[in-house]
Amino acid sequence: MKPIKQNRFFLLAVLVVLTGVFALQSCNSGNKESTETDQLAPKVMEKIVGEEVAVLTTPPMVPPPITRKTSTKVIVKLEIIEKEMRMADGVTYTFWTYGGSVPGKFIRVREGDFVEFHLENNPNNKLPHNIDLHAVTGQGGGAAASFTAPGHESVFSFTAMNPGLYVYHCATAPVGMHIANGMYGLILVEPKEGMTPVDKEFYVMQGDFYTKGSYGESGHQSFNMDKALTETPDYVLFNGSVGSLTGDNALKAKVGEKIRLFVGNGGPNLISSFHVIGEIFDNVYPEGGTTLNHQVQTTIVPSGGSAITEFRVDVPGNYILVDHSIFRTFNKGSLGILKVDGEGNKDIYSGKLDDRIYQPESGASQSMPNEAIPTEIKAKNKDERITAGKAVFAANCQPCHQVDGKGIANAFPPLAGSDYLNANPLRALGHVLNGFSGEVTVNGVKYNGVMPKQTISDEAAANVVTYVLNSFGNKGGEVKPEQAKSARK
Amino acid sequence: MVYLKGGTYVPLYSLDTLKSIVKPFQMDVYPVTNNQYLSFVLKNENWQKGKAIQLFTDSTYLKHWATSWSLGKDSNKIKNAPVVNVSWYAAKKYCEYLGKRLPTVAEWEFAAMASETKANASTDSGFYQKIVDWYAKPNHNHTLGNIGGTFKNFYGIWDMHGLVWEWTQDFNSALTSGESRSDSSLDKDLFCGGGAVNAKNLKNYAAFMRYAMRSSLKAKYSVGNLGFRCVKDVIVH
Amino acid sequence: MKNILVIISMILLLSSCHSKKEFKIPEQFPDNSIFNLTSEWKTQDGRIVPLKDFGGKINVAAMIFTSCRSACPRITADIQRIETEVQKKHKDEVGFLLISMDPDRDTPEKLKQFALDHHLDLSRWTLLTGNDDDVMELANVLDVRFKKSVENGIDHSNVIHVVDPAGVIVHQQIGLAVDPVETLNAIEKLYE
Numbered sequence: 001m002k003p004i005k006q007n008r009f010f011l012l013a014v015l016v017v018l019t020g021v022f023a024l025q026s027c028n029s030g031n032k033e034s035t036e037t038d039q040l041a042p043k044v045m046e047k048i049v050g051e052e053v054a055v056l057t058t059p060p061m062v063p064p065p066i067t068r069k070t071s072t073k074v075i076v077k078l079e080i081i082e083k084e085m086r087m088a089d090g091v092t093y094t095f096w097t098y099g100g101s102v103p104g105k106f107i108r109v110r111e112g113d114f115v116e117f118h119l120e121n122n123p124n125n126k127l128p129h130n131i132d133l134h135a136v137t138g139q140g141g142g143a144a145a146s147f148t149a150p151g152h153e154s155v156f157s158f159t160a161m162n163p164g165l166y167v168y169h170c171a172t173a174p175v176g177m178h179i180a181n182g183m184y185g186l187i188l189v190e191p192k193e194g195m196t197p198v199d200k201e202f203y204v205m206q207g208d209f210y211t212k213g214s215y216g217e218s219g220h221q222s223f224n225m226d227k228a229l230t231e232t233p234d235y236v237l238f239n240g241s242v243g244s245l246t247g248d249n250a251l252k253a254k255v256g257e258k259i260r261l262f263v264g265n266g267g268p269n270l271i272s273s274f275h276v277i278g279e280i281f282d283n284v285y286p287e288g289g290t291t292l293n294h295q296v297q298t299t300i301v302p303s304g305g306s307a308i309t310e311f312r313v314d315v316p317g318n319y320i321l322v323d324h325s326i327f328r329t330f331n332k333g334s335l336g337i338l339k340v341d342g343e344g345n346k347d348i349y350s351g352k353l354d355d356r357i358y359q360p361e362s363g364a365s366q367s368m369p370n371e372a373i374p375t376e377i378k379a380k381n382k383d384e385r386i387t388a389g390k391a392v393f394a395a396n397c398q399p400c401h402q403v404d405g406k407g408i409a410n411a412f413p414p415l416a417g418s419d420y421l422n423a424n425p426l427r428a429l430g431h432v433l434n435g436f437s438g439e440v441t442v443n444g445v446k447y448n449g450v451m452p453k454q455t456i457s458d459e460a461a462a463n464v465v466t467y468v469l470n471s472f473g474n475k476g477g478e479v480k481p482e483q484a485k486s487a488r489k
Numbered sequence: 490m491v492y493l494k495g496g497t498y499v500p501l502y503s504l505d506t507l508k509s510i511v512k513p514f515q516m517d518v519y520p521v522t523n524n525q526y527l528s529f530v531l532k533n534e535n536w537q538k539g540k541a542i543q544l545f546t547d548s549t550y551l552k553h554w555a556t557s558w559s560l561g562k563d564s565n566k567i568k569n570a571p572v573v574n575v576s577w578y579a580a581k582k583y584c585e586y587l588g589k590r591l592p593t594v595a596e597w598e599f600a601a602m603a604s605e606t607k608a609n610a611s612t613d614s615g616f617y618q619k620i621v622d623w624y625a626k627p628n629h630n631h632t633l634g635n636i637g638g639t640f641k642n643f644y645g646i647w648d649m650h651g652l653v654w655e656w657t658q659d660f661n662s663a664l665t666s667g668e669s670r671s672d673s674s675l676d677k678d679l680f681c682g683g684g685a686v687n688a689k690n691l692k693n694y695a696a697f698m699r700y701a702m703r704s705s706l707k708a709k710y711s712v713g714n715l716g717f718r719c720v721k722d723v724i725v726h
Numbered sequence: 727m728k729n730i731l732v733i734i735s736m737i738l739l740l741s742s743c744h745s746k747k748e749f750k751i752p753e754q755f756p757d758n759s760i761f762n763l764t765s766e767w768k769t770q771d772g773r774i775v776p777l778k779d780f781g782g783k784i785n786v787a788a789m790i791f792t793s794c795r796s797a798c799p800r801i802t803a804d805i806q807r808i809e810t811e812v813q814k815k816h817k818d819e820v821g822f823l824l825i826s827m828d829p830d831r832d833t834p835e836k837l838k839q840f841a842l843d844h845h846l847d848l849s850r851w852t853l854l855t856g857n858d859d860d861v862m863e864l865a866n867v868l869d870v871r872f873k874k875s876v877e878n879g880i881d882h883s884n885v886i887h888v889v890d891p892a893g894v895i896v897h898q899q900i901g902l903a904v905d906p907v908e909t910l911n912a913i914e915k916l917y918e
Contacts, residue, residue, distance in 0.1 A: 081627075082625075082626075082627030083627060084627075094625050094626055094627065122627075123549075123712075123713045124627055124713065125627050126624060126625075126626065126627050126654075126714055127624065127698060127701070127702065128701050128702055128704075128705030128706075147704075147705055148705065149702070149705040149706055149707075149710055149712055150712050150713060150714065151549060151710075151711070151712050151713055152710065172701050172705075173697040173698070173700060173701040174694045174697040174698065174701075177621075177625075177694055181625070222621075222622045222625065223621070223622075223625055225618065225621070225694055226614075542757040542758070542762055543756075543757035543758040544757060544758050544759065544760065544762050544763075544867060545762075577866060578863070578866070581863075658862065659862065659873075661862075661865060661866060661870075661871045661872070662871065662872065662873035662874075663871070663873075704871075707866070707869060708866030708867070709866075
C-alpha cells in the first residue's frame with residue numbers, strides 16, 4: 001500500500017504546481033476560458049438506463065426536447081421509401097426518401113445514448129440503400145453495416161458520443177444520385193446538459209436537384225446526370241419542394257417567441273448561404289458544433305453539414321428564409337417564410353415613414369438579354385390558358401406575390417383583388433414582359449420596388465396574366481399571345 | 490434461345506485494361522415466368538414454397554404466390570410476368586433442371602449492352618439514361634408487366650432492361666462493401682488483394698446501380714423485382 | 727487474499743479437465759445446416775468426402791486459396807490463434823477446415839504443401855478443394871464474396887466461421903487480425 005500513498009502525494013504536488021501555472025496564465029489571457037476541457041480525451045461511456053423508441057418527425061417539425069438526465073438505449077426505425085412526390089406545382093419527381101419525406105425524418109438523441117438503428121428497405125423499392133450518419137464514430141458512419149437490399153432490414157448500433165447537429169445520407173453507388181434524389185436528413189445529439197429552452201423549433205434542410213426539364217417545366221421530371229456532374233441544378237429547395245415553407249406551409253410564430261432553426265444542407269453539390277431576411281441570428285452554432293457565435297446575418301451551411309440558428313422575433317411580419325446566393329432563391333426555389341403574428345413595435349421597426357422623389361443622373365434600368373424561347377404547347381382556349389398559367393405563376397411569380405396572390409406587405413404588391421391590375425390588364429402584361437420600377441399604388445397602398453422582366457414566352461405571359469385575372473377575386477378576362485407580342489418593348 | 494457469338498466486354502470495376510472475353514453462348518429470349526417456374530416446382534417438390542429449406546431461401550420466397558402449387562386468383566394477371574421472389578439457389582436449380590445454367594455477370598452484361606439497333610450501346614448516353622430512369626422508378630402501386638413488354642434488343646432478346654433485375658451466376662463477385670465511397674480502394678483487411686479497383690466508366694450510372702444491387706444480395710434472398718433467365722454453352726464441334 | 731486466489735485457480739484447473747463432450751449427429755440436419763449441401767470435396771490426401779462427414783463436431787472454417795500472399799496466410803494465422811486457445815480446453819475436439827476458392831490451381835498436392843508450410847496438424851485440420859460450381863455454392867452459403875483479379879489473384883472477403891456439429895453457422899469473425907474473443911465465446915457456448 002505504501003507506493004500508492006507516494007503516488008497520491010506526487011499527484012497532489014503536480015496538481016498544486018499546475019494550478020499555479022494556470023492561475024498565472026489566466027492573468028495574461030484576458031477573457032480566454034481557463035476551464036476548457038480536453039476535447040481529445042477519451043470519452044467516458046455512460047451507464048445505459050432503460051430503453052425507448054425514438055420519436056421521429058417529418059420536416060419542418062422537430063421531436064420534443066429530451067428531458068432525461070441519463071443515457072438510454074434508443075431504438076430508431078427508419079424506412080426507406082422510393083416515391084413520386086410534388087417538386088413544384090405541376091412538377092413531380094421520383095424521390096428516394098428516409099421515412100417518406102425530403103429531407104428524411106428528424107432524429108433526436110442525447111449525448112451518451114446507445115442507439116440501435118433499424119434501416120428498413122421497403123419491398124416495393126427497386127434499389128439497395130444504406131445510411132451514413134455523420135453522428136456515428138466508426139467506419140463509414142454505418143454505411144457498410146446498413147447496406148440493405150429491397151425487402152430487407154439491417155440493424156447496427158452506435159453510441160452517440162459527440163453532441164451536435166449531424167447530417168445523415170445514403171452512401172450507395174452511385175452516391176451522388178442517391179443524395180440528389182433526396183436521401184438525407186438530420187440527427188441531433190443533444191449535449192448532456194440539454195439545450196436552452198426556446199418557444200419554437202423547426203427543421204429546414206436545403207438540397208439541389210437536377211431535372212431533365214428546366215425550372216418550372218411541367219410534368220414528371222427525371223434525374224439528369226449531366227447537370228449533376230456540371231453542378232448546374234434546376235432546383236435549389238428547402239424541404240424538398242417549391243412552396244414547402246410558404247403559404248399554408250409557412251413556419252408560424254408569435255411576437256416575443258424564441259425560435260431555433262435546425263438547418264441542414266444535403267447538397268449534393270452546393271454550399272448554402274443561409275439567411276433570414278429581416279432577422280439577425282442572436283446565436284449561431286456554426287456547422288452544427290458547440291462553438292457559439294452571435295449577431296450573425298448569414299451563416300454558411302456546407303454540403304453535408306448543418307448549422308443551428310436562434311433568434312427572438314420582436315416584430316410581426318413575414319421573414320423570408322433564403323439561400324443568399326440569391327438567384328437560387330428567386331429562380332430556383334430556395335425560399336421559405338416564417339410568419340410572425342402579434343403587436344408591432346415602431347421603435348424597433350417603423351415601416352415606411354416618408355416617400356420622396358429622387359432623380360438620379362442616369363436612369364439605367366435592369367435589362368436581360370432576350371433568350372431563345374423553346375417551342376411549347378399552345379393553349380386552345382381560355383380554360384387551358386388558365387391551367388397553363390397557374391404553373392407559370394408558381395414558377396415565376398409566387399415567390400414574391402405569394403401563393404394566395406396577396407403579396408408581401410411593404411415589398412411586393414398584391415395581385416388579389418388588385419385595382420391596379422383590373423383597371424388595365426395590358427399594363428400588367430407589359431410589366432411582366434418588360435419589368436417595372438418606381439412607385440405604384442395598389443389598393444390604396446404605395447409600393448416602390450423593382451420587378452425584373454420575366455424571360456418567358458408570349459404564350460406563357462398571356463397564360464399567366466389570364467390566370468391571375470381569373471383568380472384571387474379578380475374580375476376575369478383573357479389576354480392573347482399576340483397582345484403579349486405587341487406589348488414587348 | 491438466341492445465339493450470341495460472344496466478344497469482349499469491359500467490366501465496370503477491373504484493375505486490368507484487358508477486356509473480359511465472353512465465349513459464344515445461347516441465352517433465353519425472355520426472363521423465366523411464373524407459369525414456367527410453377528411447372529418446375531410441381532415436378533421438384535423440394536423447391537416448393539414452404540418446402541424449400543432455409544439454407545437456400547428466406548421467408549419471402551415466392552410470397553406473391555397463393556399456395557405452393559398454384560398462383561392463386563391472380564393467376565391470369567401474373568402467369569406471364571417474370572417470376573420474382575426467388576433465391577439464387579432456386580434460380581440455379583431451375584436452369585440446371587432444364588440443362589441450362591445462370592449467366593455469368595460478363596455474359597449478362599455483354600447481352601445487356603445491346604440497344605434495339607446496336608450490339609454495343611455502352612457509349613450511347615441516351616440509352617443508359619433511359620435505363621437509369623427505369624431503375625429510378627419504384628414499383629409501388631403497380632404490378633410487374635408481362636414478359637415481352639419492354640424492348641427487343643439487337644440480338645432478339647427481350648426485357649434485359651425495364652422489367653426486373655436478374656440473378657447472375659457470380660453475382661457475389663461484386664465486392665462492394667455497400668460503402669461505395671471506399672470501393673475505389675477496398676480495405677485490405679476486409680477484402681484480400683483489393684487494391685485500387687477504379688470504375689471504368691464513371692458516367693455509366695446504370696452499371697453502378699446494377700453493381701450496387703448485386704452487392705446488396707445474399708444468395709438466399711428473395712426480392713420483389715429480382716428474377717432471372719438462363720443461358721447454355723455452345724458446344725463447338 | 728492469497729487463499730482465495732489459490733482456490734480460484736484450482737477451480738479453473740479442475741474445470742478445464744472436464745471430460746470430452748460427445749455431440750450427436752442428428753438424423754436430419756436442420757433447415758439451415760450447411761450439411762444440406764450434397765457436394766463432394768477432395769481432401770489434401772485426395773480422399774473424396776461429402777461435407778456432412780464433418781458433422782458431429784465443432785468446426786472452424788474459412789475459404790482461402792494457396793497462392794494468396796496477403797490475406798490468406800493471415801486468415802490461417804488467425805485460425806491458428808483460435809486453435810491454440812481451443813486446444814487448451816478441448817484438446818483435439820474441434821476441427822479446422824480450409825476450403826479452396828481456386829480449385830483450378832489448388833490440387834490436393836498444393837493443399838498438402840500449404841499445410842506443411844504452415845505447420846498445420848492434419849489430425850485436426852482438413853484442406854478441401856472441389857469444382858467451380860460447388861465452390862460458388864459453398865461461398866454463397868458462407869457469405870463469402872470473391873472475384874478473379876489481376877496476376878492470377880483473387881479478391882475475396884475474409885471470414886472465419888464457427889460451424890456447430892449439426893452444420894449450422896453460429897458465428898462469423900469478419901476481417902483480419904480480429905481479437906478472437908467473440909469467436910472463442912461462440913465455441914464455448916456450444917459446450918454449455
